[in-house]
Amino acid sequence: MGTNHDHLQDPHPAAPARGRPLRLGVGGPVGSGKTALVAALCRTLGRELDLAVVTNDIYTTEDADFLRGNAVLPDDRITAVRTGCCPHTAIRDDISANLDAVESLERRHGRLDLVIVESGGDNLTATFSRGLADRQIFVLDVSGGDKVPRKGGPGVSGADLLVVNKTDLAPLVGADLAVMDRDAARVRGGRPVVFGSLREDPGAPEIAAWVRSVLAEHRSAGPAPGSADAALPTGAP
Amino acid sequence: MLLPAPLLLLADSRLPAGGHAHSGGLEPAAAAGAVTDVPTLAGFLRGRLATTGLVTAALAAAACAHTARAAADHGRASGWTVLDAEADARTPSPAQRRASRSQGRSLLRAVRTASPHPALDALAAFPAPHHPLVLGAAVAAAGGSPAHAASISAYGAVTGPASAAVRLLALDPLAVHRALAELAPRVDAVAAEAGGFAGGDPAALPAASAPALDVFAELHLRAEPRLFES
Ligand SMILES: Nc1nc2c(ncn2[C@@H]2O[C@H](COP(=O)(O)OP(=O)(O)OP(=O)(O)O)[C@@H](O)[C@H]2O)c(=O)[nH]1
Numbered sequence: 001m002g003t004n005h006d007h008l009q010d011p012h013p014a015a016p017a018r019g020r021p022l023r024l025g026v027g028g029p030v031g032s033g034k035t036a037l038v039a040a041l042c043r044t045l046g047r048e049l050d051l052a053v054v055t056n057d058i059y060t061t062e063d064a065d066f067l068r069g070n071a072v073l074p075d076d077r078i079t080a081v082r083t084g085c086c087p088h089t090a091i092r093d094d095i096s097a098n099l100d101a102v103e104s105l106e107r108r109h110g111r112l113d114l115v116i117v118e119s120g121g122d123n124l125t126a127t128f129s130r131g132l133a134d135r136q137i138f139v140l141d142v143s144g145g146d147k148v149p150r151k152g153g154p155g156v157s158g159a160d161l162l163v164v165n166k167t168d169l170a171p172l173v174g175a176d177l178a179v180m181d182r183d184a185a186r187v188r189g190g191r192p193v194v195f196g197s198l199r200e201d202p203g204a205p206e207i208a209a210w211v212r213s214v215l216a217e218h219r220s221a222g223p224a225p226g227s228a229d230a231a232l233p234t235g236a237p
Numbered sequence: 238m239l240l241p242a243p244l245l246l247l248a249d250s251r252l253p254a255g256g257h258a259h260s261g262g263l264e265p266a267a268a269a270g271a272v273t274d275v276p277t278l279a280g281f282l283r284g285r286l287a288t289t290g291l292v293t294a295a296l297a298a299a300a301c302a303h304t305a306r307a308a309a310d311h312g313r314a315s316g317w318t319v320l321d322a323e324a325d326a327r328t329p330s331p332a333q334r335r336a337s338r339s340q341g342r343s344l345l346r347a348v349r350t351a352s353p354h355p356a357l358d359a360l361a362a363f364p365a366p367h368h369p370l371v372l373g374a375a376v377a378a379a380g381g382s383p384a385h386a387a388s389i390s391a392y393g394a395v396t397g398p399a400s401a402a403v404r405l406l407a408l409d410p411l412a413v414h415r416a417l418a419e420l421a422p423r424v425d426a427v428a429a430e431a432g433g434f435a436g437g438d439p440a441a442l443p444a445a446s447a448p449a450l451d452v453f454a455e456l457h458l459r460a461e462p463r464l465f466e467s
Protein backbone atom coordinates (compact mmCIF):
# COMPACT_ATOMS: atom_id res chain seq x y z
CA MET A 1 0.00 0.00 0.00
CA GLY A 2 1.07 3.54 -0.64
CA THR A 3 0.97 6.10 2.09
CA ASN A 4 -1.12 8.79 0.45
CA HIS A 5 -4.57 7.37 1.03
CA ASP A 6 -5.02 7.90 4.75
CA HIS A 7 -7.79 10.37 3.98
CA LEU A 8 -9.87 7.52 2.66
CA GLN A 9 -11.67 5.13 4.91
CA ASP A 10 -12.59 1.52 5.18
CA PRO A 11 -15.02 0.40 2.45
CA HIS A 12 -17.42 -1.64 4.52
CA PRO A 13 -21.16 -1.43 3.87
CA ALA A 14 -23.15 1.25 5.66
CA ALA A 15 -23.57 0.68 9.37
CA PRO A 16 -27.06 -0.17 10.60
CA ALA A 17 -29.05 2.99 11.20
CA ARG A 18 -29.45 2.55 14.94
CA GLY A 19 -26.52 3.83 16.96
CA ARG A 20 -25.14 6.13 14.30
CA PRO A 21 -25.97 9.79 13.66
CA LEU A 22 -29.26 10.70 12.04
CA ARG A 23 -28.75 11.41 8.33
CA LEU A 24 -31.01 14.20 7.16
CA GLY A 25 -31.37 15.04 3.45
CA VAL A 26 -32.25 18.58 2.37
CA GLY A 27 -33.40 18.74 -1.25
CA GLY A 28 -35.29 21.07 -3.54
CA PRO A 29 -35.07 23.25 -6.64
CA VAL A 30 -32.20 25.64 -7.34
CA GLY A 31 -32.16 28.66 -5.05
CA SER A 32 -35.17 27.66 -2.94
CA GLY A 33 -33.22 28.19 0.29
CA LYS A 34 -31.57 24.84 1.05
CA THR A 35 -28.29 26.37 2.18
CA ALA A 36 -30.19 29.03 4.12
CA LEU A 37 -32.07 26.23 5.90
CA VAL A 38 -28.90 24.24 6.60
CA ALA A 39 -27.35 27.39 8.06
CA ALA A 40 -30.47 28.00 10.15
CA LEU A 41 -30.37 24.46 11.55
CA CYS A 42 -26.66 24.77 12.35
CA ARG A 43 -27.31 28.08 14.06
CA THR A 44 -30.27 26.86 16.11
CA LEU A 45 -29.14 23.30 16.87
CA GLY A 46 -25.37 23.79 16.81
CA ARG A 47 -25.05 24.40 20.54
CA GLU A 48 -27.11 21.41 21.62
CA LEU A 49 -26.09 18.91 18.91
CA ASP A 50 -22.84 17.71 17.39
CA LEU A 51 -23.39 18.13 13.66
CA ALA A 52 -21.72 18.06 10.25
CA VAL A 53 -22.77 18.92 6.70
CA VAL A 54 -22.24 17.37 3.26
CA THR A 55 -22.94 19.64 0.30
CA ASN A 56 -23.45 18.49 -3.29
CA ASP A 57 -22.51 20.57 -6.33
CA ILE A 58 -22.28 23.32 -7.17
CA TYR A 59 -20.57 24.17 -3.90
CA THR A 60 -18.58 27.38 -4.15
CA THR A 61 -16.45 29.28 -1.72
CA GLU A 62 -19.47 31.54 -1.47
CA ASP A 63 -21.53 28.71 0.04
CA ALA A 64 -18.64 27.76 2.32
CA ASP A 65 -18.26 31.35 3.50
CA PHE A 66 -21.99 31.47 4.09
CA LEU A 67 -21.98 28.38 6.28
CA ARG A 68 -18.79 29.40 8.05
CA GLY A 69 -19.81 32.97 8.60
CA ASN A 70 -23.46 32.52 9.45
CA ALA A 71 -23.64 29.18 11.07
CA VAL A 72 -20.37 28.93 12.93
CA LEU A 73 -19.63 25.57 11.37
CA PRO A 74 -15.89 24.91 11.16
CA ASP A 75 -14.41 23.83 7.81
CA ASP A 76 -13.61 20.31 8.92
CA ARG A 77 -17.32 19.70 9.48
CA ILE A 78 -18.26 20.51 5.89
CA THR A 79 -17.49 18.14 3.02
CA ALA A 80 -18.26 18.94 -0.62
CA VAL A 81 -19.20 16.15 -3.02
CA ARG A 82 -19.04 16.59 -6.79
CA THR A 83 -21.83 14.97 -8.77
CA GLY A 84 -20.70 14.97 -12.41
CA CYS A 85 -23.55 17.20 -13.61
CA CYS A 86 -26.13 14.80 -12.16
CA PRO A 87 -27.23 16.01 -8.72
CA HIS A 88 -30.11 13.54 -8.50
CA THR A 89 -27.86 10.58 -9.42
CA ALA A 90 -25.62 11.36 -6.46
CA ILE A 91 -28.47 11.30 -3.93
CA ARG A 92 -30.62 8.59 -5.48
CA ASP A 93 -29.16 6.18 -8.07
CA ASP A 94 -25.52 6.07 -7.05
CA ILE A 95 -25.01 7.29 -3.52
CA SER A 96 -21.39 6.09 -3.14
CA ALA A 97 -19.71 9.49 -2.99
CA ASN A 98 -22.22 10.81 -0.49
CA LEU A 99 -21.97 7.68 1.67
CA ASP A 100 -18.19 8.00 1.66
CA ALA A 101 -18.44 11.66 2.68
CA VAL A 102 -20.97 10.98 5.45
CA GLU A 103 -19.00 8.05 6.82
CA SER A 104 -15.69 9.87 6.85
CA LEU A 105 -17.28 12.80 8.72
CA GLU A 106 -18.72 10.31 11.19
CA ARG A 107 -15.31 8.75 11.70
CA ARG A 108 -13.44 12.04 11.92
CA HIS A 109 -15.75 13.50 14.55
CA GLY A 110 -16.62 10.47 16.60
CA ARG A 111 -19.91 11.07 18.30
CA LEU A 112 -21.96 13.13 15.86
CA ASP A 113 -25.70 13.48 16.43
CA LEU A 114 -26.74 14.69 13.01
CA VAL A 115 -25.30 14.75 9.49
CA ILE A 116 -27.14 17.02 7.05
CA VAL A 117 -26.77 16.28 3.31
CA GLU A 118 -27.74 19.21 1.07
CA SER A 119 -28.47 18.06 -2.46
CA GLY A 120 -27.56 20.06 -5.51
CA GLY A 121 -30.42 22.23 -6.75
CA ASP A 122 -32.54 20.04 -9.00
CA ASN A 123 -36.06 19.63 -10.31
CA LEU A 124 -39.21 18.32 -8.67
CA THR A 125 -38.43 14.67 -9.45
CA ALA A 126 -35.30 14.53 -7.28
CA THR A 127 -35.48 12.55 -4.06
CA PHE A 128 -33.03 11.06 -1.57
CA SER A 129 -32.42 7.33 -1.55
CA ARG A 130 -33.35 5.62 1.70
CA GLY A 131 -29.86 4.16 1.58
CA LEU A 132 -28.46 7.65 2.11
CA ALA A 133 -30.94 9.69 4.18
CA ASP A 134 -32.98 8.49 7.15
CA ARG A 135 -35.22 11.51 6.80
CA GLN A 136 -35.57 14.22 4.17
CA ILE A 137 -36.77 17.77 3.95
CA PHE A 138 -37.86 19.20 0.59
CA VAL A 139 -37.54 22.99 0.28
CA LEU A 140 -39.71 24.91 -2.18
CA ASP A 141 -40.04 28.66 -2.42
CA VAL A 142 -43.06 30.72 -3.31
CA SER A 143 -41.31 32.63 -6.08
CA GLY A 144 -41.79 29.70 -8.46
CA GLY A 145 -45.52 30.36 -8.20
CA ASP A 146 -48.28 28.72 -6.19
CA LYS A 147 -48.71 25.99 -8.83
CA VAL A 148 -45.57 24.11 -7.71
CA PRO A 149 -47.10 21.88 -4.99
CA ARG A 150 -49.88 20.98 -7.43
CA LYS A 151 -47.28 19.63 -9.86
CA GLY A 152 -46.20 17.20 -7.16
CA GLY A 153 -43.28 14.83 -7.65
CA PRO A 154 -41.57 12.58 -5.13
CA GLY A 155 -40.03 15.47 -3.16
CA VAL A 156 -43.28 17.37 -2.69
CA SER A 157 -45.38 14.31 -1.94
CA GLY A 158 -42.93 12.01 -0.17
CA ALA A 159 -40.51 14.15 1.84
CA ASP A 160 -40.84 13.74 5.59
CA LEU A 161 -41.14 17.52 5.88
CA LEU A 162 -42.08 19.99 3.16
CA VAL A 163 -40.83 23.55 3.68
CA VAL A 164 -42.31 26.39 1.64
CA ASN A 165 -39.78 29.17 1.98
CA LYS A 166 -39.70 32.88 1.08
CA THR A 167 -43.25 33.62 2.17
CA ASP A 168 -42.08 37.25 2.41
CA LEU A 169 -42.10 37.28 -1.40
CA ALA A 170 -45.64 35.94 -1.76
CA PRO A 171 -47.30 39.35 -2.25
CA LEU A 172 -44.65 40.32 -4.81
CA VAL A 173 -45.15 37.27 -7.01
CA GLY A 174 -48.87 36.92 -6.39
CA ALA A 175 -48.58 33.49 -4.80
CA ASP A 176 -51.57 32.28 -2.78
CA LEU A 177 -50.23 30.39 0.25
CA ALA A 178 -53.62 28.86 1.03
CA VAL A 179 -53.65 27.26 -2.42
CA MET A 180 -50.15 25.90 -1.90
CA ASP A 181 -51.15 24.51 1.48
CA ARG A 182 -54.27 22.83 0.10
CA ASP A 183 -52.44 21.30 -2.89
CA ALA A 184 -49.57 20.04 -0.74
CA ALA A 185 -51.94 18.50 1.82
CA ARG A 186 -53.74 16.66 -0.99
CA VAL A 187 -50.62 14.69 -2.00
CA ARG A 188 -48.83 14.39 1.33
CA GLY A 189 -50.99 12.00 3.29
CA GLY A 190 -50.81 13.99 6.50
CA ARG A 191 -47.05 14.54 6.49
CA PRO A 192 -46.13 18.00 7.80
CA VAL A 193 -45.69 21.22 5.84
CA VAL A 194 -44.04 24.38 7.19
CA PHE A 195 -44.47 27.80 5.60
CA GLY A 196 -41.97 30.50 6.46
CA SER A 197 -39.30 32.95 5.50
CA LEU A 198 -35.72 32.13 6.33
CA ARG A 199 -34.96 35.78 5.55
CA GLU A 200 -37.34 37.05 8.22
CA ASP A 201 -36.84 34.18 10.64
CA PRO A 202 -33.24 33.00 10.19
CA GLY A 203 -33.38 30.57 13.12
CA ALA A 204 -36.18 28.41 11.68
CA PRO A 205 -37.39 27.34 15.15
CA GLU A 206 -40.34 25.30 13.86
CA ILE A 207 -38.15 23.26 11.53
CA ALA A 208 -35.50 22.84 14.22
CA ALA A 209 -38.19 21.49 16.55
CA TRP A 210 -39.18 18.95 13.92
CA VAL A 211 -35.52 17.86 13.57
CA ARG A 212 -35.28 17.43 17.36
CA SER A 213 -38.34 15.21 17.34
CA VAL A 214 -37.14 12.94 14.51
CA LEU A 215 -33.75 12.74 16.20
CA ALA A 216 -35.40 11.62 19.43
CA GLU A 217 -37.33 8.99 17.51
CA HIS A 218 -34.17 7.87 15.68
CA ARG A 219 -32.36 7.43 18.98
CA SER A 220 -35.09 5.49 20.69
CA ALA A 221 -36.11 3.13 17.92
CA GLY A 222 -33.92 3.58 14.88
CA PRO A 223 -35.62 5.04 11.87
CA ALA A 224 -38.46 3.63 9.87
CA PRO A 225 -37.84 5.41 6.57
CA GLY A 226 -40.90 6.83 4.92
CA SER A 227 -43.09 6.73 8.01
CA ALA A 228 -45.04 9.86 8.72
CA ASP A 229 -43.96 11.33 12.03
CA ALA A 230 -45.89 14.52 12.26
CA ALA A 231 -44.38 16.48 15.09
CA LEU A 232 -46.08 19.46 13.56
CA PRO A 233 -49.59 20.19 12.50
CA THR A 234 -50.01 20.08 8.75
CA GLY A 235 -49.83 23.35 6.92
CA ALA A 236 -51.04 26.62 8.41
CA PRO A 237 -49.34 29.50 6.60
CA MET B 238 -21.76 -17.97 -26.66
CA LEU B 239 -23.62 -16.20 -23.89
CA LEU B 240 -22.23 -13.01 -22.41
CA PRO B 241 -22.29 -13.88 -18.68
CA ALA B 242 -24.73 -11.60 -16.90
CA PRO B 243 -22.60 -11.32 -13.72
CA LEU B 244 -19.90 -9.74 -15.89
CA LEU B 245 -22.35 -7.52 -17.75
CA LEU B 246 -23.35 -6.09 -14.37
CA LEU B 247 -19.74 -5.08 -13.76
CA ALA B 248 -19.53 -3.36 -17.15
CA ASP B 249 -22.83 -1.52 -16.72
CA SER B 250 -22.50 2.24 -16.27
CA ARG B 251 -25.46 2.05 -13.89
CA LEU B 252 -23.38 0.06 -11.41
CA PRO B 253 -23.72 2.20 -8.26
CA ALA B 254 -20.00 2.56 -7.67
CA GLY B 255 -19.45 6.28 -7.96
CA GLY B 256 -18.26 6.34 -11.58
CA HIS B 257 -20.74 8.98 -12.70
CA ALA B 258 -18.93 11.67 -10.70
CA HIS B 259 -15.57 11.05 -12.41
CA SER B 260 -14.79 12.30 -15.90
CA GLY B 261 -11.52 10.41 -16.40
CA GLY B 262 -9.71 13.69 -16.99
CA LEU B 263 -12.27 14.96 -19.48
CA GLU B 264 -13.42 17.96 -17.44
CA PRO B 265 -9.94 19.45 -16.98
CA ALA B 266 -9.10 18.68 -20.62
CA ALA B 267 -12.22 20.53 -21.68
CA ALA B 268 -11.37 23.41 -19.34
CA ALA B 269 -7.94 23.63 -20.98
CA GLY B 270 -9.57 23.79 -24.42
CA ALA B 271 -8.14 20.42 -25.47
CA VAL B 272 -11.58 18.85 -25.97
CA THR B 273 -14.26 20.99 -27.57
CA ASP B 274 -16.16 18.74 -30.00
CA VAL B 275 -16.58 15.15 -31.11
CA PRO B 276 -13.33 14.91 -33.16
CA THR B 277 -11.22 16.28 -30.30
CA LEU B 278 -13.08 13.98 -27.91
CA ALA B 279 -12.24 11.01 -30.14
CA GLY B 280 -8.58 11.99 -30.04
CA PHE B 281 -8.71 12.32 -26.26
CA LEU B 282 -10.29 8.88 -25.93
CA ARG B 283 -7.69 7.26 -28.25
CA GLY B 284 -4.90 8.77 -26.17
CA ARG B 285 -6.45 7.77 -22.89
CA LEU B 286 -7.08 4.23 -24.12
CA ALA B 287 -3.47 3.81 -25.23
CA THR B 288 -2.05 5.07 -21.92
CA THR B 289 -4.18 4.92 -18.75
CA GLY B 290 -6.52 2.48 -20.51
CA LEU B 291 -3.76 -0.03 -21.24
CA VAL B 292 -2.18 0.31 -17.80
CA THR B 293 -5.40 -0.08 -15.83
CA ALA B 294 -6.62 -2.95 -18.02
CA ALA B 295 -3.35 -4.79 -17.43
CA LEU B 296 -3.62 -4.17 -13.69
CA ALA B 297 -7.21 -5.46 -13.71
CA ALA B 298 -6.15 -8.59 -15.60
CA ALA B 299 -3.25 -9.13 -13.20
CA ALA B 300 -5.57 -8.66 -10.21
CA CYS B 301 -8.00 -11.19 -11.66
CA ALA B 302 -5.20 -13.72 -12.16
CA HIS B 303 -3.94 -13.01 -8.66
CA THR B 304 -7.38 -13.67 -7.18
CA ALA B 305 -7.48 -17.12 -8.77
CA ARG B 306 -3.94 -17.88 -7.55
CA ALA B 307 -4.63 -16.59 -4.04
CA ALA B 308 -7.70 -18.84 -3.84
CA ALA B 309 -5.60 -21.87 -4.78
CA ASP B 310 -3.12 -20.65 -2.18
CA HIS B 311 -5.73 -20.66 0.60
CA GLY B 312 -6.43 -16.96 0.48
CA ARG B 313 -2.91 -15.64 1.04
CA ALA B 314 -3.24 -11.92 0.37
CA SER B 315 0.33 -10.61 0.31
CA GLY B 316 0.34 -10.21 -3.48
CA TRP B 317 -2.21 -7.41 -3.19
CA THR B 318 0.38 -5.15 -1.58
CA VAL B 319 2.67 -5.64 -4.56
CA LEU B 320 -0.06 -4.95 -7.12
CA ASP B 321 -1.23 -1.91 -5.19
CA ALA B 322 2.30 -0.50 -5.20
CA GLU B 323 2.63 -1.21 -8.93
CA ALA B 324 -0.61 0.75 -9.51
CA ASP B 325 0.77 3.66 -7.46
CA ALA B 326 4.01 3.61 -9.42
CA ARG B 327 2.10 3.81 -12.71
CA THR B 328 -0.09 6.72 -11.61
CA PRO B 329 2.23 9.73 -11.28
CA SER B 330 -0.48 12.28 -10.48
CA PRO B 331 -1.53 12.23 -6.80
CA ALA B 332 -4.97 13.48 -7.87
CA GLN B 333 -5.38 10.47 -10.15
CA ARG B 334 -4.12 8.08 -7.48
CA ARG B 335 -6.69 9.49 -5.16
CA ALA B 336 -9.45 9.21 -7.78
CA SER B 337 -8.50 5.60 -8.47
CA ARG B 338 -8.54 4.71 -4.77
CA SER B 339 -11.80 6.50 -4.17
CA GLN B 340 -13.45 4.65 -7.04
CA GLY B 341 -11.89 1.39 -5.88
CA ARG B 342 -13.41 1.88 -2.47
CA SER B 343 -16.84 2.60 -3.92
CA LEU B 344 -16.66 -0.37 -6.29
CA LEU B 345 -15.64 -2.61 -3.42
CA ARG B 346 -18.65 -1.46 -1.42
CA ALA B 347 -20.95 -2.24 -4.33
CA VAL B 348 -19.57 -5.65 -5.24
CA ARG B 349 -19.22 -6.83 -1.65
CA THR B 350 -22.82 -5.91 -1.00
CA ALA B 351 -23.90 -7.80 -4.11
CA SER B 352 -21.75 -10.91 -3.94
CA PRO B 353 -19.47 -11.53 -0.98
CA HIS B 354 -16.23 -13.36 -1.84
CA PRO B 355 -12.98 -14.06 0.08
CA ALA B 356 -10.91 -12.13 -2.48
CA LEU B 357 -13.03 -9.04 -1.90
CA ASP B 358 -12.67 -9.48 1.85
CA ALA B 359 -8.89 -9.58 1.40
CA LEU B 360 -9.01 -6.27 -0.49
CA ALA B 361 -11.23 -4.76 2.20
CA ALA B 362 -8.25 -4.99 4.53
CA PHE B 363 -6.86 -2.04 2.53
CA PRO B 364 -8.33 1.37 3.39
CA ALA B 365 -8.94 2.13 -0.29
CA PRO B 366 -7.54 -0.22 -2.92
CA HIS B 367 -6.94 0.98 -6.48
CA HIS B 368 -9.94 0.63 -8.81
CA PRO B 369 -8.41 -1.86 -11.30
CA LEU B 370 -7.46 -4.18 -8.44
CA VAL B 371 -11.02 -4.28 -7.16
CA LEU B 372 -12.37 -4.69 -10.69
CA GLY B 373 -10.03 -7.61 -11.37
CA ALA B 374 -11.00 -9.32 -8.11
CA ALA B 375 -14.69 -8.69 -8.77
CA VAL B 376 -14.43 -10.23 -12.23
CA ALA B 377 -12.75 -13.29 -10.75
CA ALA B 378 -15.42 -13.47 -8.05
CA ALA B 379 -18.07 -13.34 -10.78
CA GLY B 380 -16.45 -16.29 -12.56
CA GLY B 381 -14.64 -14.25 -15.24
CA SER B 382 -11.14 -14.50 -16.65
CA PRO B 383 -8.25 -11.98 -16.80
CA ALA B 384 -9.25 -11.30 -20.42
CA HIS B 385 -12.73 -10.36 -19.22
CA ALA B 386 -11.24 -8.05 -16.59
CA ALA B 387 -9.08 -6.34 -19.21
CA SER B 388 -12.07 -5.92 -21.55
CA ILE B 389 -14.33 -4.38 -18.92
CA SER B 390 -11.55 -2.09 -17.74
CA ALA B 391 -10.58 -0.88 -21.23
CA TYR B 392 -14.23 -0.37 -22.12
CA GLY B 393 -14.80 1.76 -19.02
CA ALA B 394 -11.67 3.78 -19.77
CA VAL B 395 -13.40 5.28 -22.82
CA THR B 396 -17.11 5.13 -22.00
CA GLY B 397 -16.70 7.03 -18.70
CA PRO B 398 -15.10 10.15 -20.23
CA ALA B 399 -17.41 9.94 -23.26
CA SER B 400 -20.46 10.07 -21.02
CA ALA B 401 -18.93 12.96 -19.08
CA ALA B 402 -18.41 14.83 -22.36
CA VAL B 403 -22.06 14.42 -23.28
CA ARG B 404 -23.11 15.91 -19.95
CA LEU B 405 -20.46 18.61 -19.66
CA LEU B 406 -20.18 19.84 -23.26
CA ALA B 407 -23.66 18.93 -24.46
CA LEU B 408 -22.16 17.01 -27.38
CA ASP B 409 -24.62 15.14 -29.57
CA PRO B 410 -24.98 11.75 -27.82
CA LEU B 411 -25.50 9.96 -31.14
CA ALA B 412 -22.29 11.41 -32.56
CA VAL B 413 -20.41 10.46 -29.39
CA HIS B 414 -21.84 6.97 -29.60
CA ARG B 415 -20.61 6.68 -33.17
CA ALA B 416 -17.14 7.78 -32.05
CA LEU B 417 -17.22 5.03 -29.41
CA ALA B 418 -18.32 2.47 -31.99
CA GLU B 419 -15.41 3.46 -34.21
CA LEU B 420 -13.09 3.08 -31.25
CA ALA B 421 -14.43 -0.35 -30.27
CA PRO B 422 -11.88 -2.42 -32.24
CA ARG B 423 -9.08 -0.50 -30.52
CA VAL B 424 -10.69 -1.22 -27.15
CA ASP B 425 -10.56 -4.92 -27.97
CA ALA B 426 -6.95 -4.67 -29.15
CA VAL B 427 -5.86 -2.88 -25.97
CA ALA B 428 -7.76 -5.41 -23.84
CA ALA B 429 -6.07 -8.30 -25.67
CA GLU B 430 -2.65 -6.75 -25.15
CA ALA B 431 -3.39 -5.99 -21.49
CA GLY B 432 -4.70 -9.49 -20.81
CA GLY B 433 -1.37 -10.90 -21.95
CA PHE B 434 0.33 -9.49 -18.86
CA ALA B 435 -1.84 -11.45 -16.42
CA GLY B 436 0.05 -13.88 -14.26
CA GLY B 437 3.45 -12.49 -15.18
CA ASP B 438 5.94 -10.44 -13.17
CA PRO B 439 4.02 -7.41 -11.80
CA ALA B 440 7.08 -5.23 -12.38
CA ALA B 441 6.75 -5.96 -16.11
CA LEU B 442 3.21 -4.54 -16.35
CA PRO B 443 2.94 -1.75 -18.95
CA ALA B 444 3.69 1.78 -17.76
CA ALA B 445 2.49 4.02 -20.60
CA SER B 446 1.83 7.55 -19.37
CA ALA B 447 0.25 10.77 -20.63
CA PRO B 448 2.00 13.72 -18.95
CA ALA B 449 -0.55 16.24 -20.20
CA LEU B 450 -3.38 14.31 -18.56
CA ASP B 451 -1.36 14.14 -15.33
CA VAL B 452 -0.93 17.92 -15.36
CA PHE B 453 -4.63 18.46 -16.15
CA ALA B 454 -5.58 16.19 -13.25
CA GLU B 455 -3.55 18.29 -10.82
CA LEU B 456 -4.87 21.59 -12.16
CA HIS B 457 -8.40 20.26 -11.81
CA LEU B 458 -8.14 20.23 -8.02
CA ARG B 459 -7.79 24.02 -8.07
CA ALA B 460 -10.57 24.67 -10.58
CA GLU B 461 -13.82 26.24 -9.45
CA PRO B 462 -16.45 25.23 -9.98
CA ARG B 463 -15.63 21.66 -10.84
CA LEU B 464 -18.49 19.34 -11.54
CA PHE B 465 -16.56 16.07 -11.53
CA GLU B 466 -14.30 14.69 -8.83
CA SER B 467 -11.62 13.92 -11.42
N1 LIG C 1 -36.57 36.89 0.11
C1 LIG C 1 -36.05 35.77 0.60
N2 LIG C 1 -34.87 35.31 0.11
C2 LIG C 1 -34.39 34.17 0.64
C3 LIG C 1 -35.05 33.45 1.65
N3 LIG C 1 -34.30 32.33 1.93
C4 LIG C 1 -33.23 32.38 1.13
N4 LIG C 1 -33.26 33.50 0.35
C5 LIG C 1 -32.29 33.91 -0.66
O1 LIG C 1 -32.41 33.04 -1.79
C6 LIG C 1 -31.15 32.85 -2.40
C7 LIG C 1 -30.85 31.37 -2.51
O2 LIG C 1 -30.74 30.81 -1.21
P1 LIG C 1 -29.85 29.52 -0.93
O3 LIG C 1 -30.03 29.18 0.50
O4 LIG C 1 -28.48 29.70 -1.44
O5 LIG C 1 -30.64 28.50 -1.85
P2 LIG C 1 -30.21 27.01 -2.23
O6 LIG C 1 -31.46 26.23 -2.34
O7 LIG C 1 -29.19 26.50 -1.29
O8 LIG C 1 -29.57 27.23 -3.64
P3 LIG C 1 -28.73 26.17 -4.52
O9 LIG C 1 -27.91 25.36 -3.57
O10 LIG C 1 -27.92 27.02 -5.42
O11 LIG C 1 -29.75 25.35 -5.26
C8 LIG C 1 -30.13 33.59 -1.55
O12 LIG C 1 -29.89 34.83 -2.13
C9 LIG C 1 -30.84 33.74 -0.22
O13 LIG C 1 -30.43 34.88 0.48
C10 LIG C 1 -36.29 33.97 2.13
O14 LIG C 1 -36.93 33.40 3.02
N5 LIG C 1 -36.73 35.12 1.57
Ligand SMILES: [Mg+2]
Binds near residue numbers: 034036
Ligand atom coordinates in the same frame (compact mmCIF):
# COMPACT_ATOMS: atom_id res chain seq x y z
MG1 LIG D 1 -27.27 25.61 -1.69
